Amino acid sequence: MQSNNYLAGKSAVITGSGRGIGRGIALALAARGCNIAVNYARHREAAEETAAAIEALGVQALVVKANMADADDVRRLVERAAERFGSVDIFVGNAASGVLRPVLEITPKHWDWSLDVNARSILIGAQVAAPYMRAKGWGRVLSVTSIGSRRVLAEYSAVGVSKAAIEAVTRYLAVELAPLGIIANCISPGVVLTDALDYFPSKTEIITNAQERTPAGRLVTPADVGELAAWLCSDAASMVVGQTIEIDGGYTLLA
Numbered sequence: 001m002q003s004n005n006y007l008a009g010k011s012a013v014i015t016g017s018g019r020g021i022g023r024g025i026a027l028a029l030a031a032r033g034c035n036i037a038v039n040y041a042r043h044r045e046a047a048e049e050t051a052a053a054i055e056a057l058g059v060q061a062l063v064v065k066a067n068m069a070d071a072d073d074v075r076r077l078v079e080r081a082a083e084r085f086g087s088v089d090i091f092v093g094n095a096a097s098g099v100l101r102p103v104l105e106i107t108p109k110h111w112d113w114s115l116d117v118n119a120r121s122i123l124i125g126a127q128v129a130a131p132y133m134r135a136k137g138w139g140r141v142l143s144v145t146s147i148g149s150r151r152v153l154a155e156y157s158a159v160g161v162s163k164a165a166i167e168a169v170t171r172y173l174a175v176e177l178a179p180l181g182i183i184a185n186c187i188s189p190g191v192v193l194t195d196a197l198d199y200f201p202s203k204t205e206i207i208t209n210a211q212e213r214t215p216a217g218r219l220v221t222p223a224d225v226g227e228l229a230a231w232l233c234s235d236a237a238s239m240v241v242g243q244t245i246e247i248d249g250g251y252t253l254l255a
Contacts, residue, residue, distance in 0.1 A: 008033030016095030024222025174242030190248025216249030
């Protein structure tokens, strides 16, 4: 049985980790002894608050402003973390953005933004982090997707495509990296109450429907997602490779 401090001495880069699901993952890994690079694009105050909560758990935190649509910024984020902590053992691609419009209204700019922030950033982050992980013979790459990768949601077109791309790139990473001791998996949360829902015109309807149709009786929280991420970073999950794991209280069974 592994100790509760099984990530002691390890370091993680978590994109979009100042708030919401990213914060939940950051706190869960920190609670297991992991140093965390907290990334944000606009909300520095929230990122600083998350960093303070991480440090209160007895580990180190680094706050880095970086735009996940910019490939150079993604590289800089990982390299800054490696410089500060000595390595990067875990890379979590959580940052998400996109344009919420019907598919016939999606422009090339909308497409590029959604795919670059949500999917390409994971590919680049994993590419930069992998050599550090390979040097130790141990690493984890986690990505965050959604039900919109497989089902059609209103005005979710470009974002849904980007989520499908996230799952695909995670599978390819998993096959190439597993022989090196680096395990890649994807987490697919259900409806989670975060600020991200504020951008959906049908926010109230989404929440009400999810609450009524979730067998577990409540919605998933960022802390729930964090616990799953922490488990996937444990040696107990070392044979879970290239999977997309639903954590939704059973919502997608009925949705």
